[in-house]
Amino acid sequence: MKIRVERDNLADAVAWVAKSLPTRPSVPVLGGVLLDAGGDDGDGALTVSGFDYEVSATVSVSATIAEGGKVLVSGRLLADITKALPDQPVDITVDGARVGITCGNARFSLPTMPVEDYPQLPAQPQFVGELDGHAFGEAVAQVAVASGKDDTLPMLTGIRLEISGETLTMVATDRFRLALKEFTWKPADGVTGAAVLVPAKNLADAARSLGAAGSTVRLGLSSGEGMLGLSGPDRHTTTRLLDAEFPPYRKLLPSQYTSRAVLDVPAVTEAIRRVSLVAERGTQVRLEFTEGSLRLAAGGDDEGSAEEELPVTYEGEPVVIAFNPNYLLDGLTALPTDQAELTFTTPNRPALIKPLDDEGKVAAGYLYLLMPVRLPG
């Protein structure tokens, strides 16, 4: 192999692929990045890929190819090197079991790993529809906050993706809170419905980097092989699906409320951050609602206490409801707007947070459900 590529293109591609590689690969080759320059046909593309049986990532980079071929090198090392290269064209040549990287006056020689031990990269699953990359990245981030981190409950570590015609719904829950996002997209011809569970972390990583590119994201699905694919203009990623039942969540969403508060999100989040400084990990912040006012309080005699009062619009009986401050902040900071509505019935039943638009109306498409903390006594 003998090729020349632009430094920035190569660095971006390697950085993106290396990010999806396992930190501690079960076998060394899975920590590698595969550089594939194809045949010897002059101007063409170099593909940079990584795969660990769970996630795959592939980027094509335009390259001048003098001699085609494939080589497998340590992903971490290659990412560190390409990031540090000066801004000049990069020459990559393979000589026996070593690969040489030359850029300006800098020269690296790295050992390679056997390409024949590297697993076959998965094919892109069948195209099912497309959507705006930026909106997709934001939506996944809004939902991923509620996903579980506890891998003894795999069904809670995923984001459920539901396709129903032109509506795409994403939902995640760790049993303490649930986030749901619904939006319209362009399904492929003949695609009517499907529901799959995608590991939340993988989907969030992929959506973030594809969304950052800003262009259209194409979604592919292969239920048979249990795989989801996402593609941007020159990059593709696949992730294995979770083989688990997602809880039947629709019936858990409250349909009515007796208390409703309108919150100024920046003011309330700042106040929560302040008072929860005295709330130890896992303890609660208390929200005391009375007409026109919200008093936030946390802590107690032993650990120190804090309180702060804010004006709010509140309809309902005076009430004290308590939440884990981190869960509450996760929900408020995931909102796309500066005004939010908090509704609930009693202090021991689920509460709902929804974004409000400039006119004070509920902005459809997103909701964050939060279970309160039951206070003793």
Add this chain to the structure above:
Amino acid sequence: MGRNTDLPADRARFRVAAGTDPADWPDDTGCGVLHIDMDAFFAAVELRSRPELAGRPVIVAGSGARSVVLSANYPARKFGVRSAMPVAQARRLCPHAVYLPPSREAYREISRAVMALFHEFTPLVEQVSVDEAFLDVSGALRRLRTTPARIGAQIRARVAADHGITCSVGVAPVKFVAKLASGMAKPDGMVVVPAAEVVSFLRPLPVTALWGVGDKTARALERAGLHTVADVADAPVARLKKAVGSALGEHLHELAHGRDPRRVEVGSPDKSLGAEHTFDVDQDDVEVVVRELLRLAERVAAGMRAKGLKGRTVSIKLRFADFTTITRARTLPAPTDVAREIHAAASGLLRDNVPASDAVRLVGVRVEGLTESAVAEQLRLGDDGVRWRDVEVAADAARGKFGETAVRPASLLAPHGRSRARSPGGKAAGRPGDSGAGT
């Protein structure tokens, strides 16, 4: 029982000498934590009724063939005798010592009285063992118009006057430094580590001075070229994580800079509840081990509910056919006393940590980080439907009425092949709490 770490000569200035003016003591501003450790506790209690033995080596130990030293006074320690050493070895080192059988009731009584004395100064007393406690006195200073070191001196005087035994006190801003300080104060002394000097106090010490560093971690650190606390403090966190793993690496980085997040925890002396079971025949069927975990989880959960406790860290202990033993722990998002949840975490740990082919000799489940269950409870989605906890509480009631076997999970009912033949000897090593670490 404190680990004795000698006070390096250049830092003798941290020691509070008897009879000196408190104005000359090290600055104890912000040193809210006291660690108090009785000196050679059992031996000291015996010497109260046998004053003629003072100055002679005295060793308290059982009389059985495989007994170990329970306590040795300082004259005996000069000969190299240590707690937990086999008596046979102690006799070789110090044949002329006086060997006394333990009088456990007397120890318990004095321990209770000493702990009650601590409570006169602050309600924040965390009893670590029969002869050792942490006190958080920061909230009591204004009321008592005093300083932490003065409280330490007062307690030392009271313990000696009321009970005729001595104790050593470490005064520091955080727990593990206070504990190191009391170890250096021994015997019959007090060491104050001023808040501003915690880091310089720690830096020259060996890595084993850090809380949580045992032989194994020390070896891992040595391999990474880290011998002293200073080495650990100066090492990049990434290097520490590489040497000892991610969680421990961050923990050690914090400690090496004198930061210890643990607070003095009052309350339940039960810090953990557990149960374990030794299989009659080493067991290589992971499903059988998983079922045994369910039985143990049921038992631990019932014990926790009976005591009104919940915990958020679940650990399992596994001993393999070759007697290697591992424990693995996982922290839950919220405290629980529900067997289903304990079992889910425990079997997850089992599946992650046991290679399929390995035969298991002993399995144990333990729940740590116990708190009173009356504290606020994070509710879950769907909690208003059937909750496992309600099911288990109903089962508790049925068992209370009709006996242990009245209600059991279905998977524990039918005999499953070879493993279910359990002889009386195969009974779990203890009821929940029997093997509880909290004392």
